[in-house]
Structure formats: structure tokens, C-alpha cells
Amino acid sequence: MEAKELRNLTLEELEQKSDELREDLFKLRMRGAVRSLENPARLRQLRRDIARVETVKRELSRKPALGGGGSP
Numbered sequence: 001m002e003a004k005e006l007r008n009l010t011l012e013e014l015e016q017k018s019d020e021l022r023e024d025l026f027k028l029r030m031r032g033a034v035r036s037l038e039n040p041a042r043l044r045q046l047r048r049d050i051a052r053v054e055t056v057k058r059e060l061s062r063k064p065a066l067g068g069g070g071s072p
Contacts, residue, residue, distance in 0.1 A: 024046055025046040
């Protein structure tokens with residue numbers, strides 16, 4: 001998933017995506033604790049995807065605040 005794709009989503013959709021990714025990461029960690037993982041690199045990918053989603057969420061929340069703060 002690329003940041004470009006995420007920037008087209010609404011804040012609510014980003015929240016939902018973040019929740020889904022975190023749930024997937026949790027399930028994968030639990031599977032890894034019980035037995036070996038088929039693709040351990042998936043853990044890293046999920047963490048990075050979560051970081052991308054959170055970054056875009058932060059950008060969206062800051063965007064309105066950045067517009068009106070210019071100095072005269």
C-alpha cells in the first residue's frame with residue numbers, strides 16, 4: 001500500500017484501515033508465538049503500513065491548522 005493511495009481516503013476510512021492492520025498484526029504475532037510463521041517479513045510490512053496510515057492521518061488532521069497560521 002502506498003501513501004498516494006491512502007491520501008485519497010477519508011479520515012474515517014483511514015481509522016478503519018488502521019484498526020484492520022493492527023488486528024492483522026496482533027493475529028500474526030499470536031500465530032508466531034504458537035508456531036513458526038510462513039512469511040515473517042509480513043510483520044515488518046504490517047508495521048510499516050500502520051505507520052503510513054498514521055502519517056497520512058496526522059497530515060489530514062494538521063492540514064486545516066496549517067492554512068490559517070501565516071504571519072502578516
